[in-house]
Amino acid sequence: MNILVCISNVPDTTTKIRFKDNNTRFNDEGVQWIINPWDELALTRALELKEQTGKIDSITVLNVGEKVSDATLRKALAVGADKAIRIDAFPKDAFSVASEMAEYIKNESFDIILTGIESSDYNNSAVGSMLAELLGLPSVSSISSLNLEDDTVKLTREIEGGQETLTIPTPFVGIVQKGIAIEPRIPAMRGIMMARKKPLEVKNPVNTEPLVEYTSFELPPEKGECKIYDPENVEALIDDLDKEAKIL
Amino acid sequence: MNFEFTEEQKMIQQAARDFAQRELITDVIERDEKSEYPTSHVKKLAVLGFLGMLVSSDYDGGGMDTVSYVLAMEEISKVDSSVSVIMSVNNSLVCFGIEAYGTEEQKEKWLKPLASGEKIGAFLLSEPDAGSDASSQKTKAEDKGDYYLLNGTKNWITNGNTASTYIVIAQTHPEKKHKGINAFLVDRNSEGISVAPHENKMGMRSSDTHSVTFTDVKVPKENRLGEDGFGFKFAMKTLDGGRIGIASQALGIASGAFERSVQYAKERKAFGTEIANHQAIAFKLSDMKVKIENARNLCLKAAWLKDQGQPYAVASAMAKQYAADIAMDVTTEAVQIHGGYGYVKEYHVERLMREAKLTQIYEGTSEVQKMVISRDLLK
Structure with a gap:
């Protein structure tokens, strides 16, 4: 069984967000890049399955991105992925990313294709579903657990008020969320050393045109002052909500 | 000249940062208070390969360069120097000494389990009456033909109780003074070794520091490191590398306190504005x-020289003296910036200040480093 984990290269979650070119582009100067946290959990689960079941032959990680993604892919190899593929294109929007990925995947043989439920930069939650549609594969979203039982894949997904458990034939696209794995791996020295020899292939893009054009970004308004009220004086709170905040 | 780290060096730095910020931070204050050895963290250090990261992969080490080691030591020391000193002693003093000067048999038997982290090592040089003056060794290793007989006491031994392997420096030929000293690989479980209770230290309280006494301990001849009389030179050469580890530790203590101070100064308000806006704080x-x-530049320069195979003794002495001294300055200022909060344990900076003090003392005091530097420049 072969697993593909789709990886987005995103700014560290503590990055101070700034824009450039008249607020039309993200300013990536000095940014520390990381694996999208949801994708990292997907990769962690794939590694656990490989170690625990003995049924996984290989784990490949796939990214659409420019050279800046290589460090992120190399980390994925250091924690245990067997092979990395980078499609050499700037990720313009979800559709272009999913299309580039689909072009690569359709000529390969993967049983389980995993994506994070969203990426922590644009938070579109779109690539996974688009990818399944472009590949003509079934997909399940919001997966919080994934297990291999005999010859079937058993999934749990979070639904309103509870959980849903289902089995699914392979191949499929699994869109995972928190809970799929607990703690992302820290690369060990041995893994870092072995990653030197693992393949990181760079492929040419098919240059799919994006469907979305970003015209302008703006930062959310700064948080206002925090006001603390005496619990014995609820009237003051109500009074301010009414007269000052005007929300009553 | 290139100040850019490689992709791999950055990955190691990030791995150390993740380990420290996710795991060590969770119980560092509690362990410090209770003087509790970081057992589970040391196991994780071994799994991640940090305990033998400088050793060649031929001997089950990580095969990483010294620049990566500086980066990793800094990140771990930002949070917990009790853990980073365990890593430093095992890497720089114990593994390095065996890899550089041991025989192939010694490397197979002793180095491999230390490099993989299966076992922990300790370096036994200091004595009750021989600290900075390391040539005045009173511990004796009498040559008895087939074996050496070890008698004496060693002080301030990091990993003293948890180590399985000791490197012991002892005097075999007193008449030859420092040229009569030898270094030995000693199994901690050998008959005649007694370990005194844990020292109740000011800082780095979670690391395992003891006095160790040897009473008629038989050490096989094949456990001697290097030629007869090589021990003092062995110790000095090994300490040159060790200083890069402790310099990086001091650097980490300083940068950990600094990062906390910047964050605090941006949040804490006084006189109607964040204290960072007051020039006294800025x-x-x-x-x-x-x-x-x-300090970082000095540490990296010493590491780079070592990686290039160039002499680094003076560079590592400069890095160690400067980084330790500024760690004391920076942590003291960090407590000052935090005011009253800096004086209580939950804000970490008082602990970092206590840890900084030790970096001016162990593996050669700041004064000893100045002796090394001045002797070199005046020769």
Whole structure:
């Protein structure tokens, strides 16, 4: 069984967000890049399955991105992925990313294709579903657990008020969320050393045109002052909500 | 000249940062208070390969360069120097000494389990009456033909109780003074070894520091490191590398305190604005930043020289003396910036200040480093 984990290269979650070119582009100067946290959990689960079941032959990680993604892919190899593929294109929007990925995947043989439920930069939650549609594969979203039982894949997904458990034939696209794995791996020295020899292939893009054009970004308004009220004086709170905040 | 780290060096730095910020931070204050050895963290250090990261992969080490080691030591020391000193002693003093000067048999038997982290090592040089003056060894290793007989007491031994392997420095030929000293690989479970209770230290309280006494301990002849009489030179050469580890530790203590100070100064308000907006605080932060940058450059220069196979003894002495001294300055200012909060344990900086003090003392005091530097420049 072969697993593909789709990886987005995103700014560290503590990055101070700034824009450039008249607020039309993200300013990536000095940014520390990381694996999208949801994708990292997907990769962690794939590694656990490989170690625990003995049924996984290989784990490949796939990214659409420019050279800046290589460090992120190399980390994925250091924690245990067997092979990395980078499609050499700037990720313009979800559709272009999913299309580039689909072009690569359709000529390969993967049983389980995993994506994070969203990426922590644009938070579109779109690539996974688009990818399944472009590949003509079934997909399940919001997966919080994934297990291999005999010859079937058993999934749990979070639904309103509870959980849903289902089995699914392979191949499929699994869109995972928190809970799929607990703690992302820290690369060990041995893994870092072995990653030197693992393949990181760079492929040419098919240059799919994006469907979305970003015209302008703006930062959310700064948080206002925090006001603390005496619990014995609820009237003051109500009074301010009414007269000052005007929300009553 | 290139100041850019490689992709791999950055990955190691990030791995150490993740380990420290996710795991060590969770119980560092509690362990410090209770003087509790970080057992589970040391196991994880072994799994991640940090305990033998400098050793060649031929001997089950990580095969990483010294620049990566500086980066990893800094990140771990930002949070917990009790853990980073375990890593430093095992890497720089114990593994390095065996890899550089041991026989192939010694490397197979002793180095491999130390490099993989299966076992922990300790370096036994200091004595009750021989600290900075390391040539005045009173511990004796009498040559009895087939074996050496070890008698004496060693002080301030990091990993003293948890180590399985000791490297012991002892005098075999007193008449030859420092040229009669030898270094030995000693199994901690050998008959005649007694370990005194844990020292109740000011800082780095979670590391395992003991006195160790040897009473008629038989050490096989094949456990001697190097030629007869090589022990003092062995110790000095090994300490040159060890100083890069402790310099990086001091650097980490300083930068850990600095990062907390910047964050605090941006949040804490006084006189109607964040204290970072007061020039008295902003200038303190500026001074701290410059000192840390200088210390980092000295550490990396010493590491780079070692990686290039060039002499690094003076460079590592400069890095150790400067980084330790500025760690004391920076952590003291960090407590000052935090005010009353800096004086209580939950804000970490008082602990970092206590840890900084030790970096001016162990593996050669700041004064000993100045002796090394001045002797070199005046020769």
